[in-house]
Amino acid sequence: MNGMTIGQLAEKSGIGVESIRFYERRGLIVQPERPGSGFRRYPEDVLSRLQFIRGAKDLGFSLREIAELLALRRHPGDSCQAVREQAETKVGEIDMKIRALQRMRGVLMNLVDSCSGRGLISACPILDSFEKRAGAIAATTLHRKSIKPKGRIA
Numbered sequence: 001m002n003g004m005t006i007g008q009l010a011e012k013s014g015i016g017v018e019s020i021r022f023y024e025r026r027g028l029i030v031q032p033e034r035p036g037s038g039f040r041r042y043p044e045d046v047l048s049r050l051q052f053i054r055g056a057k058d059l060g061f062s063l064r065e066i067a068e069l070l071a072l073r074r075h076p077g078d079s080c081q082a083v084r085e086q087a088e089t090k091v092g093e094i095d096m097k098i099r100a101l102q103r104m105r106g107v108l109m110n111l112v113d114s115c116s117g118r119g120l121i122s123a124c125p126i127l128d129s130f131e132k133r134a135g136a137i138a139a140t141t142l143h144r145k146s147i148k149p150k151g152r153i154a
Contacts, residue, residue, distance in 0.1 A: 003032070003041030013050040020050065026063055028053055028070065060090055 010017045024031040029049055032040045049070070056066045065086060072082055114125045121127065 003043050004047070005039045005041065009042045009047060009050070012047055013054070015050050015054060023050070023053060023063075026067070028063065028067060060094060061086075065090070 004012065006017050006020055009015075010020055013020075020029070023029045029046055032042055034040050052070070052073075053066055056069060057063075061069065069083065069086065072078070111126045111129050114129075
């Protein structure tokens, strides 16, 4: 019998059975028909498709973006400009995340520096800062919601 069962596909790809089923529901791979008596058999090309999905996920692409890349891949004679643009966009997103993480690291390092590690939890400057930050964010959000946009009077 040709093809692989979902268990064999999971083993060969290193992707769990539930993830494979999830990819089927999302339309990233096609679920083969179940024969009258027996298990579904996945063709060999599904393995390479799963490896493609895994490789793209490892580089931070979302499943929506991966679906777009898979759609582009169906036209091997087309220019790869669209793929390059998606990769450039992803690099920009990663750069933004790196900057955000660096800011978070800086704030956290300042908090670590402010705490001697001695004393009572009730006076911990790190924990106090979390509470103050949450309060400041909530106050800002409330303030924004209370500001009425200027516009025409009906």
